[in-house]
Structure formats: structure tokens, C-alpha cells
Amino acid sequence: MIIPGDPQPRLSRAAAGRLSLYLRRLELLERNGTVQVSSLALGDALCIPDTQVRKDLAAMGNRLGHPGVGYDVPELITAIRSRMGIDREWRAALVGVGNLARALLRYDGFSSRGFRVVCLFDSDPAKVGKTVEGLSIHSLAQTKPVIRSMNAELGIIAVPGSSAQMVADVLIDAGVKGILNFAPGLIRVPLGVNVVNVDLTIQLEQLAFMVHVGD
């Protein structure tokens, strides 16, 4: 129940992006046995000013900082996870079983942080039926029943750009609520579905631009 005096202020997009960074750092601190951290210490490692860290953490609502002391590491980790919605498992369907998919499947970062790829799809009949990393590959025609039975809420698109929109449409029709898109070019989605684009060419172009103009 939300009371009029909103206890959860809007978290800006920019701030949300930094919460992931804080979380990583905090988890490292926790593994090292650190139980308290100041905004200055937390920010320093990430090149983020202490005032920014405090603004971000204050924006999460509950009063998390202890004046004169700092923040309690485990408490902060729990709070961030909860606020970001990553205090639970997220199940994802992966479409396009090429090298990128294989890299993603073996990438520790996903599984260790609650993201589980639970089904694979590929349009190539030669791949359908084969098994990769313990998951069998389904045909695209199977998306709806498989995604529903596996309860996948997220979709990962790792196909060439030309078929990305078609794949997105199929995933959305199957009930996926968020898409991580590695194909170049934007994909159109209805309201209520979220997309994060990871466009490698654009990243490289940005890098070239930065080097070109010089820092």
C-alpha cells in the first residue's frame, strides 16, 4: 500500500544506472568482510563524487545512511537489490544460438546474479533439437508454448539485424516483458514492454569519436 506522502520517490534513469555499480562494489566489500562504508569511499572506487552517491542512496526512500558513520554494507545491498527488483530470479529466453549466445550462456555474470536463461530458440532447422550448455534448442514456432511453460519474462535477441523485429514480435506475443537486444537498429515494441539495446557498432563508433576528438 502506497501512502500519499510517497515513500518511494522516483528514481531517475541516471541514478538507477549507478545503483548497479554501487551494488557490485558493495558485494565486493562484503566478501572482504567490510560492514560499513562512507559515500566517499564507495564513490572513490567508481569515480563518482560523494554527493552524488548520497543523492542516489537518499533517493531510494528509507533512510539508509548513519550520520557520522556511513552506510551498513549488507543493509545497503539488500535495499538496492529490492529497489531494483533483482532480489529474485529472472528467467530469460534466448533467441539465436550463435557465438554470441554461447558467450552469454557461459558468462558467469548472469547466472551468479539471478539471471537464468531457461530456453533457446533458433530459426536454423539444423540447430533445432541440439543441446547447448544443457538446454535444447527449439524452433521459433515453439516460442509461445515453451516461453509460457518456462515462465520466461525476459527475452534476449542475438540474431542478425534483419530478423530482429520479427523475433521481438514473437517474443512479445509469447508474453515477454523485457528485451535485451543485441541486433543493430531499433525495434518497435508496444507500451508495457521494455527494451535495452546493446549495439556494438554504435559503442565502437562512440569510442572512435572520443579518440578522434581527444579525451
Added chain:
Amino acid sequence: MIIPGDPQPRLSRAAAGRLSLYLRRLELLERNGTVQVSSLALGDALCIPDTQVRKDLAAMGNRLGHPGVGYDVPELITAIRSRMGIDREWRAALVGVGNLARALLRYDGFSSRGFRVVCLFDSDPAKVGKTVEGLSIHSLAQTKPVIRSMNAELGIIAVPGSSAQMVADVLIDAGVKGILNFAPGLIRVPLGVNVVNVDLTIQLEQLAFMVHVGD
């Protein structure tokens, strides 16, 4: 020679990010034989308002738009490429020859847009000497001579997080001026070296957050 009345206003980071998008769209238009485009038509396809498009294009300096007509497609493509520094070939060294590297090497988007991976490195002795996509894999000890002889200006880090900083140091020592980093966690670089981080876990967490809070 730069004249005091600066003909090249600063291009904001945000604007630079959109230039890549415009360029993609313009190249598609050019392939379709379109020679003129308005800010409205260009923006519509990318969900960017026409005023934003005009601001971005005006920020490039030269007067590129023709009032009442629009922009000349080939002219605009040339101008954007030149301004972003991607009107030439960029040579890159790739470190860490796993599945991600294989995916990158086969990815059309790079080679077709002037980015060429010219040498491979891996710390695994079993991989050194082997050939992938026509490139032989060198040991990390070889970075300096190989990168210099191949004139690579960019480095791509596709190794696990734990060795990312070490690899970055080696690349920078070899003269690389920009780094595309796929390893999780920030890497420290001296002034004059640019980094673009592609952190897949953070992207997925952002997606989960967006779905969690609901659009």
C-alpha cells in the same frame, strides 16, 4: 587551422550518441536511392523529435540543411562520418579469444563500417599459435611489438573481469588510445586514453529494473 570564431562547436556526448543512429538511417536511405530527407522524416524512424535532429545536425558546424527542402543525404553522411572520425579505417587489437571474440570477429557490423580487428591475443598457451578467422593468436607478451607493427589504435578486452585491468595496462603500454571493455567492473586508464564499457550484467539489471517498476 582553427579560427577564433570556432567553426566546430562542442558536440555534446548525448548528441554524438545520436549521430551514429542518424548515420545508420541515412545509409539505409541512401541504399534505397533517397537523396533528400527532412529532420522530421529522419527523426520519426528513430523516435527522435525533429527539433532535436536539427539541433544535433546544426551543432556539427557547417550549414547542412536547406530551408524548405531538407538535408542532402550523401552530403550529410559524409559530414557525420568526418565529424565522428569514422571516415577512415580503425584498427583494433582483440584480447581474449573466447566465444565473445569469435562472435565479434564474425560480426558484419564491424568490418563493414571500417573497424578491423588486426591481431589477436590470449593468455592461454594452448590457444597461442592457432588461427581464428584468418588471424593467428599471439601471447600477451607479444602485445607491444605486434600492436605497434600492426598499427592498432584501439583495443578490445574480452577476457574475464579478474584480468581486465592487467590487460588494459598492457594495451595502453603498447600505445592503444581507446579501449572497448567487455569485462565487468571499471578499468583505470591514464588521461588521453578513452574507454567504453559494455557491461552485460548492468544492462540486464537495468532491464529488470525497468520491467520491475513498469515502463
Added chain:
DNA sequence: TCGTGTGAAGTGTTTCACAGCA
């Protein structure tokens, strides 16, 4: 009339300055 370029207004984000608590 159509469509660009641009000052001005509006919005969002970051930094500053400092009050207040342990």
C-alpha cells in the same frame, strides 16, 4: 508553404554549501 536554424523556456541531472546528528 515547407522546413531549417536558433534564442528562450523548460526539464533533468550534478555539484555546492551547509544544517544536523552520532
Added chain:
DNA sequence: TGCTGTGAAACACTTCACACGA
């Protein structure tokens, strides 16, 4: 004294309104 939380100021970015050119 050390550190948080926060209003105010500064800055960055986007949108608006409109003058002007073809």
C-alpha cells in the same frame, strides 16, 4: 569531528516558438 541529507545553484540537455530562406 566525521558523515549524512537536502535545499539552492549550476550545468546539461530537450522542447518550444518563431524568424527567415527556398
